[in-house]
Amino acid sequence: MSADRVLLIDDEMEYVEVLAERLRARGLEVEVAFSGMEGVKKSQVTKFDAVVLDFAMPGMDGIHALKALLAGTPELQVILLTGQATIKTAMDATRLGAVEILEKPTDITTLMEKIHEARTRYGARAAERVRRQLQETT
Amino acid sequence: MAEILGENHILEQEFLYFSRVLSGQCHELANALNIARELCGLHEDTLPRAREGHADAVEKLGSLAHRMQTQIDRSNAIVRTLSRFAHTAEGTRLACDVREILERALFFAARQVRLRQAELQAVMPAGDVQQVECNPFLLQQAIHAGIELLLEGIGQSRRITAALKPDTAGAVVTLASADAFECNDAAPGLLAEITAMVQAAGGEVRETPECSGRLEFFIPCCRRGATAANSELGIPKGTGGGCDVS
Numbered sequence: 001m002s003a004d005r006v007l008l009i010d011d012e013m014e015y016v017e018v019l020a021e022r023l024r025a026r027g028l029e030v031e032v033a034f035s036g037m038e039g040v041k042k043s044q045v046t047k048f049d050a051v052v053l054d055f056a057m058p059g060m061d062g063i064h065a066l067k068a069l070l071a072g073t074p075e076l077q078v079i080l081l082t083g084q085a086t087i088k089t090a091m092d093a094t095r096l097g098a099v100e101i102l103e104k105p106t107d108i109t110t111l112m113e114k115i116h117e118a119r120t121r122y123g124a125r126a127a128e129r130v131r132r133q134l135q136e137t138t
Numbered sequence: 139m140a141e142i143l144g145e146n147h148i149l150e151q152e153f154l155y156f157s158r159v160l161s162g163q164c165h166e167l168a169n170a171l172n173i174a175r176e177l178c179g180l181h182e183d184t185l186p187r188a189r190e191g192h193a194d195a196v197e198k199l200g201s202l203a204h205r206m207q208t209q210i211d212r213s214n215a216i217v218r219t220l221s222r223f224a225h226t227a228e229g230t231r232l233a234c235d236v237r238e239i240l241e242r243a244l245f246f247a248a249r250q251v252r253l254r255q256a257e258l259q260a261v262m263p264a265g266d267v268q269q270v271e272c273n274p275f276l277l278q279q280a281i282h283a284g285i286e287l288l289l290e291g292i293g294q295s296r297r298i299t300a301a302l303k304p305d306t307a308g309a310v311v312t313l314a315s316a317d318a319f320e321c322n323d324a325a326p327g328l329l330a331e332i333t334a335m336v337q338a339a340g341g342e343v344r345e346t347p348e349c350s351g352r353l354e355f356f357i358p359c360c361r362r363g364a365t366a367a368n369s370e371l372g373i374p375k376g377t378g379g380g381c382d383v384s
Contacts, residue, residue, distance in 0.1 A: 012169050012172075018177055019176055022183060083172065104168065105172045105175045
């Protein structure tokens with residue numbers, strides 16, 4: 001089984017780089033993006049099992065990035081990792097399709113578990129979509 | 139009644155500014171602490187290999203300590219600046235170091251400027267600037283509001299310059315966008331509010347060319363009375379929100 005492939009999107013460069021290094025040390029394939037726009041572009045050329053997304057960022061913020069990510073790949077598993085978690089943020093993000101809302105700081109083991117769960121869900125949803133498409137064509 | 143409403147509005151604006159500064163800086167502090175926490179985690183991850191004597195891991199521990207120190211210094215700068223800022227909310231006109239007031243206002247505005255994908259450049263004089271007499275809290279608030287106004291009208295340059303110049307009668311703070319625009323179109327009513335804030339702070343908006351994307355605040359130099367007033371208030375040198383008693 002191949003490694004979980006994850007994209008981290010956060011404008012705090014040092015935070016993203018350290019987190020990426022810790023996840024890589026645990027066997028994950030990690031790419032980083034320092035803005036919502038950069039993240040959306042990367043998700044268009046590479047298939048990720050999960051995206052870990054910050055909320056407050058310059059330019060395209062987390063909510064707009066979430067919309068753009070899911071517009072390209074509806075099954076994409078987006079985990080919002082934010083220091084500004086409010087009930088409203090959580091509700092908005094969940095309504096838009098985020099699969100998890102985690103508040104910074106998050107334990108690395110918890111984040112690993114959520115990423116792994118996201119991958120499992122992604123596979124199941126993609127399989128379901130293919131099954132439906134096959135049903136429609138037969 | 140109108141006076142009471144006016145006064146309430148001013149208090150509301152001051153409270154809003156205080157809240158915004160606090161919320162923005164709490165977020166910045168949390169960012170620094172989150173990075174420090176992850177660096178501690180990376181330190182833990184690296185330790186077993188370092189204990190086995192792997193040279194690269196030992197070297198990495200040294201670099202991690204340096205990176206943690208950077209975040210601790212960043213956190214300390216935020217706490218120190220917030221503490222000085224809190225002392226300026228006493229609502230008094232004092233003998234002040236205008237350079238310190240401007241630097242603090244820019245420190246707080248930096249996050250907002252970054253989130254708007256703009257750049258803030260400070261141009262400070264090389265030599266000393268004589269002390270001015272003002273309400274430091276209101277002057278910081280006016281500078282912040284001035285930057286907000288410029289951000290509303292900013293164009294493709296995405297650049298704002300904040301400059302301090304000594305003047306024979308005091309000091310001049312200039313906030314300018316690289317793009318010319320109509321201030322009242324960018325943020326209706328804000329220019330009038332800024333003018334009122336600067337006046338209440340003890341200064342004046344010297345130049346308000348409506349379509350230049352430029353603001354100039356003049357703050358008069360400190361009279362003996364202000365210095366004496368600081369002493370009467372029991373404000374020792376180096377406290378009172380950066381307002382030193384000479």
